[in-house]
Amino acid sequence: MEVVTLRAFEGLFVRALEIQGPALEAVIRAGFDPAHPKEKYEAQVWNQARVAVCEVMFPQLSLEEAQRTLGRLFTAGFSRTVVGRVLATAAPMLGAERVLSRLPFYMRVAREDVEVTMEALGPRNWRATFEEDAPMPAFACGALESILALTREEASATVIAAEGRKFVVDIRW
Numbered sequence: 598m599e600v601v602t603l604r605a606f607e608g609l610f611v612r613a614l615e616i617q618g619p620a621l622e623a624v625i626r627a628g629f630d631p632a633h634p635k636e637k638y639e640a641q642v643w644n645q646a647r648v649a650v651c652e653v654m655f656p657q658l659s660l661e662e663a664q665r666t667l668g669r670l671f672t673a674g675f676s677r678t679v680v681g682r683v684l685a686t687a688a689p690m691l692g693a694e695r696v697l698s699r700l701p702f703y704m705r706v707a708r709e710d711v712e713v714t715m716e717a718l719g720p721r722n723w724r725a726t727f728e729e730d731a732p733m734p735a736f737a738c739g740a741l742e743s744i745l746a747l748t749r750e751e752a753s754a755t756v757i758a759a760e761g762r763k764f765v766v767d768i769r770w
Contacts, residue, residue, distance in 0.1 A: 600710035600730065601643040603634050604678055608707070609667070613674025614650065623649035640710050644731035661735040668739025676747070680706055688747035693770055696748055697723050723768045725754075734764040745770055 606629050610616050616624055616631070624631075627649045628642035651663035658666065676685035684703060688696050694717065696703075701713040711729040718724055727737055738754035745752035745768070752770035759765070 600640050600708065601638045602707050602709070603636050603638075604675070604680055605643065605671075605707035606631075606634065606638065606646070608675030608678050608681060609671045610646065610650070611674070612677040613670040614654070616650065620650050620653045623653045637709075640708075640730035643708075644733060647733060647736060664733050664735035665739035668733075668736040668741075669743040670739075671736070672740050672743035672747070675707065685747050688744070689749055691748065693721075693745050693748045693750045693752070694723075696744060697725075697768065700725065700744075721770050724757075725766045725768060726763065727766070728763045730762065732759070732762060732764055734759050734766065737764070738766060741766060741768055 610624055610629065611631055614620065621631070624646045627645035629638065629646045647664065647667055648660070651658075651660060651667060655663035655666060675681040684706075691699075697715050698717075700715055704711045704713050708729070710731075711727060713728075714726040716724045716726075725737075725741065727734070734756040738756060741754040742752050750770040752768055755767045757765050757767050
């Protein structure tokens with residue numbers, strides 16, 4: 598099942614990382630070739646390419662910290678795609694709470710396999726529940742922190758539960 602859009606791959610590997618050399622070779626081995634892109638990919642390819650690039654580009658970091666870094670970079674790169682530019686431009690005007698409330702819709706732009714539920718817990722505290730085929734919770738945390746940075750808020754995202762396809766993230770700013 599092809600569920601991860603080219604926008605996600607373009608945002609991370611082409612726009613954010615501008616991969617080349619060993620990183621490019623690792624991503625191609627994982628199933629994504631930027632010279633011959635497809636419109637959609639299986640979640641497994643997305644996951645394998647992210648892990649491969651972490652190992653090549655961030656060997657000094659633990660896999661979790663490398664994934665969090667990659668998540669932050671993903672938001673920056675996705676913000677330079679056509680669709681991402683629109684979202685990034687609107688984020689400061691919308692503010693953190695409105696951006697978070699719309700996150701399930703935004704996620705569908707890049708990943709058709711992800712189900713996200715957002716819940717406001719109190720002032721400046723939300724909870725995100727993710728269910729996806731290729732979970733990488735630390736990546737999601739980094740992406741969430743950098744998404745809120747687009748709203749000019751400094752946030753922390755912490756995984757509070759993870760099992761199988763599902764994980765829960767506490768977001769505070």
